[in-house]
Amino acid sequence: MDIFCKVTPYGLVPLYDSDLEAKKRLRVGSVVKCKVSNPRNYEFHKKFFALVRLTFDNLPSRLAEYWKIKNEDDMLRRFKRDLGYFSSTYNERGEKEIEYGSISFAAMEQYEFERFYNQCIDLVLDKYIKGLDKQDLITEIENFK
Numbered sequence: 001m002d003i004f005c006k007v008t009p010y011g012l013v014p015l016y017d018s019d020l021e022a023k024k025r026l027r028v029g030s031v032v033k034c035k036v037s038n039p040r041n042y043e044f045h046k047k048f049f050a051l052v053r054l055t056f057d058n059l060p061s062r063l064a065e066y067w068k069i070k071n072e073d074d075m076l077r078r079f080k081r082d083l084g085y086f087s088s089t090y091n092e093r094g095e096k097e098i099e100y101g102s103i104s105f106a107a108m109e110q111y112e113f114e115r116f117y118n119q120c121i122d123l124v125l126d127k128y129i130k131g132l133d134k135q136d137l138i139t140e141i142e143n144f145k
Contacts, residue, residue, distance in 0.1 A: 001025075004039070038110045045105075048117050050144040052076050054137075055124050063128065079120050082127065 003019035005012035014020040026032060049072075056075040069075055077100055080086055085101040102108070103116060125134055 002035075040105045040108070040110050040113055044110070044113065044117070047141055048103075048113070048120070050141045051117070051120060051124065051137075052079070054140055054144055055128055058129050060129075079123060082123055083116070083119050085116070 001022050003022045004015040005019065006015050014023050052072050052075050056069065056072050059069060059075070063069070067074075067078055069078055080100045080103075081098075086098050087101075088096055088098045091097050103113065108116070121134065121137065125132055125137065129137075
């Protein structure tokens, strides 16, 4: 059974009525195994993809041509590549194959995603759109979503 709880100074409190009902089925004094995770914030997820779109829309054409970035998916793969968020292997023909890490809700908790997002912000400012102020970029992202 999975239930969503809010952390309070007094312990974990069920977040929804359905979670409270599930918790009530547990006997007082019984031992239960809990898996604690920090679920992703959908609004933050949208903010990240606004960053991807803004970067793609403002990427200098010479960089887009050089890195063969034709769409937002290519831009996201470039972020992952530049941040080392991939693994590479060689297939039986000796060809290098790259597998990019997943940033899905199931693959990354919120704190990991926030770290990835912040690394992408720095990457954009250092490598893709130089000369832009960090606060200006963050403001643009907020207005873009």
